[in-house]
Amino acid sequence: DAGITQSPRHKVTETGTPVTLRCHQTENHRYMYWYRQDPGHGLRLIHYSYGVKDTDKGEVSDGYSVSRSKTEDFLLTLESATSSQTSVYFCAISESNLMNTEAFFGQGTRLTVV
Amino acid sequence: DQQVKQNSPSLSVQEGRISILNCDYTNSMFDYFLWYKKYPAEGPTFLISISSIKDKNEDGRFTVFLNKSAKHLSLHIVPSQPGDSAVYFCAASESEKLVFGKGTKLTVNP
Numbered sequence: 128d129a130g131i132t133q134s135p136r137h138k139v140t141e142t143g144t145p146v147t148l149r150c151h152q153t154e155n156h157r158y159m160y161w162y163r164q165d166p167g168h169g170l171r172l173i174h175y176s177y178g179v180k181d182t183d184k185g186e187v188s189d190g191y192s193v194s195r196s197k198t199e200d201f202l203l204t205l206e207s208a209t210s211s212q213t214s215v216y217f218c219a220i221s222e223s224n225l226m227n228t229e230a231f232f233g234q235g236t237r238l239t240v241v
Numbered sequence: 242d243q244q245v246k247q248n249s250p251s252l253s254v255q256e257g258r259i260s261i262l263n264c265d266y267t268n269s270m271f272d273y274f275l276w277y278k279k280y281p282a283e284g285p286t287f288l289i290s291i292s293s294i295k296d297k298n299e300d301g302r303f304t305v306f307l308n309k310s311a312k313h314l315s316l317h318i319v320p321s322q323p324g325d326s327a328v329y330f331c332a333a334s335e336s337e338k339l340v341f342g343k344g345t346k347l348t349v350n351p
Binding site for chain 2: 158160167168172175185219232233
């Protein structure tokens with residue numbers, strides 16, 4: 128299994144509070160991604176990173192920010208959590224861009240905003 | 242606008258029979274397609290992929306077919322086994338991003 132660890136695995140937080148989710152990899156892969164999974168929507172890309180300090184937005188980036196200060200860690204921050212951000216969040220990594228290679232996913236973080 | 246579509250939310254088949262999962266896409270710039278499998282409470286895992294320059298790729302019980310003119314791909318599982326019961330996501334690669342469909346829940350009945 129690819130070395131990807133997401134923390135925390137579960138979190139309940141109140142509306143309006145900031146929340147940070149962490150993705151840690153031991154594979155030294157260049158690319159890292161944050162997705163959210165919701166019923167009826169599948170997996171949607173929030174943000175991704177193609178190197179240290181290099182990040183870009185996905186299709187559902189509003190309300191989220193990311194940071195990658197070192198290769199192994201990719202942080203996702205909900206600046207002011209809302210109930211619509213209740214979801215399961217998955218981090219993924221890949222060795223190269225996704226033109227011809229697979230991504231490896233973490234086990235997910237279940238976030239509930241009350 | 243959804244670029245990768247899996248129009249069947251669920252599929253139920255008998256053990257030993259063929260499972261066919263379908264996927265349509267709208268973006269002609271996609272040139273690499275993948276299938277991922279997801280069990281409850283786990284992250285998705287890669288299953289099989291196909292480049293747009295091919296029309297078929299086979300790996301054991303799993304075969305993916307690509308029809309570029311129709312912008313359609315399908316995943317065939319034969320014979321289906323109860324352990325194949327999971328949600329299957331179709332995904333397409335666009336540059337550095339992976340775009341997923343909504344998934345199809347496959348149930349293989351013993």
